[in-house]
Amino acid sequence: MLPGMFDKTEDRPASSRLLLDQIADKWSILVLGALCTGPLRFNALKRSLDGVTQASLTQTLRRLERNGIVERMVISTSPIAVEYVITPLGRSLEPLFHSIDDWTRTSLPEVEAARRRFDERRRT
Amino acid sequence: MLPGMFDKTEDRPASSRLLLDQIADKWSILVLGALCTGPLRFNALKRSLDGVTQASLTQTLRRLERNGIVERMVISTSPIAVEYVITPLGRSLEPLFHSIDDWTRTSLPEVEAARRRFDERRRT
DNA sequence: CAGAATCCCTTAGGATACTG
């Protein structure tokens, strides 16, 4: 595990950035998306993400758990099972993510056009 | 400048992440927030941000410009002046950012409570 | 099964110095 991951003395970023600092890492959104349809166990989650390493997934889940976005439920069978469930707080992010997704979809062509213009100006 | 910054062969991330990969860096949202009230020149922008280095600000502005979120207007005086203006595409992000900000403000207490619980469980 | 520990490489971004 990364040292200092659970430091309690973290500096408070500007409030607009608080969410993003914690949620906008490489996998969080995809994890949330996967859990929105129902609880999943660790390896099921890992398979549904495709590309994530178990170290990164663990790290992502710990952060989401710490922030109250997902809940980790240990089922004491043998071998052990762990289910991850989205919390109400996590669910409250759904509309936000949908808005982001909508914006992305509708604006993508315009963004790509802008990129082409920019790159063209640079090339000459 | 960072090598590969303007690569045209960038891989396309999952669409939900496209926006975030480009906008959720350390300074973009704050830059957008500052420019929403009106155009600003480079150093004015730098002062209004407080803490950003000029290298990071330049990098942030170039990316926003490339994605069509801000426009860079050179005013050929002496010494040279440069104004940064938000584009209509950039403005279309405003409601999104407000939503993020709202979520952050209303959910912050709950997030912090979750963090305390998590850290407490860990400590023992 | 669900991780923890370790190694390693890449990148973001701060500090600093210089320029048209």
Next chain:
DNA sequence: CAGTATCCTAAGGGATTCTG
């Protein structure tokens, strides 16, 4: 004023190996 050019460090995250 508005950058560019370097150097440098810290953190993210992939790959791999080990364990209760």
